[in-house]
Amino acid sequence: MESRVLPDGKAPGPPSFMKLLKVDRELLVTHIRNVQCLLDNLMANDYFSMEDAEIVGACPTPPDKVRKMLDLVQSKGEEVCEYLLHVLQQIPDAFVDLKPWLAERGFWPSELVRSRVVVNTDPVSRYTQKMRLEWGRDSKFIKSYTQREEMLLADTYTEHIMELVDFHDAALGGVSSLDSLLVDSTGVINVDGETVFVVGDAGVGKSVLLQQLQNSWASSEPGAGPRFFFPFRCRTFGCFPPAAALSLRELLFSHSCCPELEPDAVFEFLLRFPATALFTFDGLDELQSDLDLSRLPDVASPLQPAPPVALLASLLRGKLLPGAGKVLTARTGVELPRALVRKKVRLRGFGPEQLRAYTRKVFPELAEQQRVLSQLDASPQLSSLCSVPLFCWIIFRCLRGGPGPQLATELPLTLTDVFLLLAEAHVSRTMPSSPLRSDPQHSQAETFHTGRGPLCALGRLAYWGLARNRFVFGPEQVAASQLPEGALQLGFLRLVPEPGPLGPQAAYEFLHLTLQAFFAALFLVADDSVGTAKLLRFFGEGTARRGLRGLGCLGGCHGGKKDPFRNNDHCQFTNLFLCGLLSKAKQELVQHLVPPATLRRKRRALWSHLAASLRSYLKGLPRTQAGEFLQVQAMPTFIWMLRYIYEAQSQRVSRLAARGICANYLKLAYCNTCSADCSALAFVLHHVPKQLALDLDNNNLCDYGVKELRPCFGRLTVIRLSVNRIADAGARVLSEELTKYKIVTFLGLYNNQITDVGATYVAKILEECPGLTHLKIGANLLTSEGGKCLAAALKKSRSILDIGMWGNKIGDEGAKAFADALRDHPSLATLSLAFNGISTEGGKSLAQALQQNSSMKIFWLTKNNLDDEAAESLAEMLEVNQTLNDLCLSGNPIKPEEAKVFQHDKRFHF
Ligand SMILES: Nc1ncnc2c1ncn2[C@@H]1O[C@H](COP(=O)(O)OP(=O)(O)OP(=O)(O)O)[C@@H](O)[C@H]1O
Incomplete structure (x- = not known):
């Protein structure tokens, strides 16, 4: 429909819209579903009379209506045809199926038609x-x-x-x-x-x-x-x-x-x-x-x-x-x-990359951005907390300069600290008599003292809700909690977006469920009338309902019973904040909310309950003997236990927990452990008196988590960190720590994000840790450089038995470096270089090297690009090498007839 130049050099005549409607008539009949909308528009511009519309309306079926309308439009000339196309284009939602057709025709209406009014009366597209x-x-x-x-x-x-x-x-x-x-x-x-x-x-x-x-x-x-x-x-x-x-x-x-x-x-x-x-x-x-x-x-x-x-x-x-x-x-x-x-x-x-991107968005001003980024870099604990966007948002508010509460730079930093800061920020900003307004140095304790009334009333409401699994509050509950004037303005509650299920009346909810949990804990701590049973109610909530006793069964370890707290994060968070608020470090602050005798009673009740349930929980965990290891399978609840202990910052309870792990292999795979949990894990594990194997496979640790584990690497012999988003910074920490203690025997880093840079750190571990027998670094981002670097380290290791490199990209260059390391290697028995882009050249080097090797037993070369020539070299090698038992070559482009020749040798696996 755009103006074109004809082959004879003459300009074509104006496009015929009438012709177009005629040619593609059946397509239009199929795709126009809303004739009424077109009639409305044609009438609105007096192109159609009432009578025309009635004629169309009288047709029995929708396709008949479209046909009749098209007949009438065409009978009225080019302008009306053009206008019809214009409407089809202007209300795309109603005529969405015709969009490609219009685009293909390059339809562009004239100025006259564009000046005509278009009304959208299609109910679906209006909707x-x-x-x-x-x-x-x-x-x-x-x-x-x-x-x-x-x-x-x-x-x-x-x-x-x-x-x-x-x-x-x-x-x-x-x-x-x-x-x-x-x-x-x-x-x-x-x-x-x-x-x-x-x-x-x-x-x-x-x-x-x-x-x-x-x-x-x-x-x-x-x-x-x-x-x-x-x-x-x-x-x-x-x-x-x-x-x-x-x-x-x-x-x-x-x-x-x-x-x-x-x-x-x-x-x-x-x-x-x-x-x-x-x-x-x-x-x-x-x-x-x-x-x-x-x-x-x-x-x-x-x-x-x-x-x-x-x-x-x-x-x-x-x-x-x-x-x-x-x-x-x-x-x-x-x-x-x-x-x-x-x-x-x-x-x-948020991983490290996302955290940096988020920081840049929240702090667009460069100097401030740099300040926050360096604070994050300096504190893996802070970064770990920030990997949860909600906590990140709260922390970033506190990291903002200007008046208002500030994040303490000294560690440890607990979640209770973060929520206290949030509460403080709200109270100090909205209360007219806020001490912070006049004195920025004013203590957190005094801010809470000033805001005690509304905070406790909010706590009552939060507790009332949690005890009944209620997160939305109608006006009567808000009234019953006796919120003092101004408490709503503190901004912890917000109106439920309309239309609410409670009808036209206003309903409220806490800004976030964790905030409701925080306030419920604050109520349990601050309300004088709360007795021990009520204080500990959320510890026993799920267990009591299902007739289980104490926390001993929380792991879901008894007869496959369901973990009763699995879906009750809000209960877990309430307990967590309870531990934080009743911790020694918060005593000074909480004294402004509750009399000293009550505080002592509550602290005593909580610690003795925590200690007793911890003992019984740890005793109840399933244990299995696997070779030299007594393995204990921890459950996600164990992570909550660790979080409680960390929040309480109690060395006594943490020592108790460490002693209670009566096993030398702690399995925490698939426990949804995140980087922030590593602070809690390290807080307990560094008290373990003996050496320990730790399996953290398939969690979400990333580099921050590895950094947080620093205090316990001196105890760890087996370290399984596969599928954890660990990148080069994490590999660097591992290298620094593991070469310090030199006790590691097994290092599992399969399916992480380690590049060639990280490979140099891993190589250092391989080279310098004399007891390392197993290294799993498959499915990372290693290329030939990383391969060369690890191969050089392999050459120097006298202890290594098993290396897994599946799914990297070391190619022929990397393979040649491994070949060099394999020649006369004294210990390596199992090697996987599967799926590494190795072709004939690399394969032949490996074959030649293995002629001079008597340690290797299993060699995986599956899913490479090895051809018949490489297979022949490997077959020649097997005539010389009598120690290699399994050579796996499936998934290589070796011709079946070639493979057949070697099939008599059972050591070949095609
Ligand atoms: N992708 C994001 N980008 C920026 N900020 C985010 C992002 N995701 C979350 N946040 C911040 O974290 C806060 C909490 O997020 P959100 O409410 O989506 O969590 P949630 O997973 O739904 O939590 P819950 O299960 O407790 O309801 C948000 O209000 C926002 O401040």
Whole structure:
């Protein structure tokens, strides 16, 4: 449709829109679904009369209507035809299927037609437009923890580390971007499931991830991606009155977004094309913990009123709106029936790279940015806490210059410290008589003394809620907690976004569940009337309900009983803050809230309970004898125990815990241990009197975690850190520490992010640790340089038995270096150079070297580029070498007939 030049040099005549409508008539008949919208526009510009519209309306079927309308439009000349195309282009949501056709034709209307009015009367596209507008507005700001200081999502959002996992939580690779979350090219673990299940710890950014998804949908081009977007919080489904029943239509139109025009038509469209909708459900953990989605009855009809949670379950199961996209988030430990899961994604928060990016966003001013980055670099503990975005946000507020509470630079830094600072910041900013306003040096204790009334009232409300699994508070609960005037303005509570399930009345919630837990703990500490049973209530909460005794069974170790605290992070956090607030270090502060005698009583009760349950818990952990090791399998609850102890900063309890680990092999694989947990782990393990093997495979330690483990490397002989996002900085710490003590025998670093730089550190360990027998460094980022460096170290090691290098890229150069190291090596018995890009040249060098080796027994060369020539060299080698028992060559381009020749030799594995 653009002006072109004809081959004879003459300009073509004006394009014929009439002809276009004629040529592609049947395509238009197929794709125009909303004739009414076109009629409305034609009439609005007097191109059509009322009578014309009636003629079209009288046709029996929609395609007939389109045909009649096209006939009439064509009969009215070029301008009307052009205008029709203009409307199709201007309301893309209504005529989305025609977008490629219009683009292909290069349609560009004349000035006259462009000046004509276009009204969008298509109810579906009006609805999606309204959604885009509302969801764009709602997701523009990150709901911050201060209400006043709202942060623009676009200025703050930093992509998290997202990892695809299978049903056993084994990593399947990263999620490269938010867009790829919904596409099927990677990570599908159940083709029949419809839900992308996103899990992660408290504050790791699940809600923000959904917010970003919502925001990018709202700002995306209509026609790209889903047409409808329904964001829900699971909490909403649990807040309806017990007898509430509503239909799917009511749920969508009354509790999400209501169509302006013809709701019937919109709903009908949704039912016809369910795959055009995307639902997000945030926080499955915030529904009652005993809710079993798989037991809820199916809601058969979209018009049938049903309990709201049954609607949720039916949507997730695909019984309602089958094929609609669904993203559901939940805290770690909450399970979804496997049949519902399509993909499972684990959110890992911020790694070092993301933390730097987030820092640059929050502190755009260069000098301040540098200051914060150097503080982070100087303190791995601070960086570890910052790997959880929620804690990072709080800490960054405290790292900001200017008046207000400041983060103490001396260590240790606990989570209680961080939340106390947050509370202090709110109190000091909003209270008119705040001592901080006039005296920046004023102590934290006095700020709390001043704010005691409202803080305790908020604590009462928080406790009331947690004790009943309630996170949303109606006006009557707010009134019952006797919040003094101004307490709401402190900014710890926020209004639940409208429309609330409690109807038109205002409902409140704490800004974050961890904050509710913090306040509940503050109430338990500060309220004089709280007795021992109440104080310890959340320790026994889950156990009592299931008839289990004490914490001895929390590990889920007895007869496969479920860990009762798995879904109850808020209880765990309350206990954690309780330990922090009742710690010795906080005594001075807490004395301003509670009389000394009460404080002593509570401290005594907590410590004796903690010590007793710790003893019984550790005793109950399953142990197995594996060779020289007595292995103890710790559970995620063990990590919570460690966190409690660290929060309490009690050396006495930590020594007790260390003594209680009556085993020399501590297995913490798949425990969802993050870098911040390593401070707690080291706090306990450095008291272990003997040498220890530590298995931390498949967690989320990253370099910060390795740095935090520094105090205990002097005890560790076996160190398993595979699948932990460890990069070169972590390798450097390992090198510094392990070459100091020289006691390591096994180092597992499989599937991390170590490059050739890190390989030099690992090589140093291999060279200098005389007892090292096993080194696993497969699936890292090593190239030929890294390979050469490790091979040089191998040459010097007299102790090494087993090296795993699978899945690096050392190529022929690296292989040649290994060949050199293998010649006459005294100890190496197992080597894997599988999947390393080694071809004939490298293969031949290895074969020649092995002619002069009598230590190797197993050699993995699978998945390389070895051809027949290399195979022949290896066969020649086997005629000389009598010690090599297994040579694995499958996955190489060796011809079957060539392979056949060697098949008589059982040492070859093709
Ligand atoms: N990707 C991100 N970029 C920037 N800030 C983030 C990001 N993710 C989280 N945050 C910060 O962390 C806070 C907590 O995040 P969010 O509420 O999403 O956590 P969550 O995982 O949903 O927690 P919970 O399970 O406890 O509800 C946010 O308010 C924001 O300040």
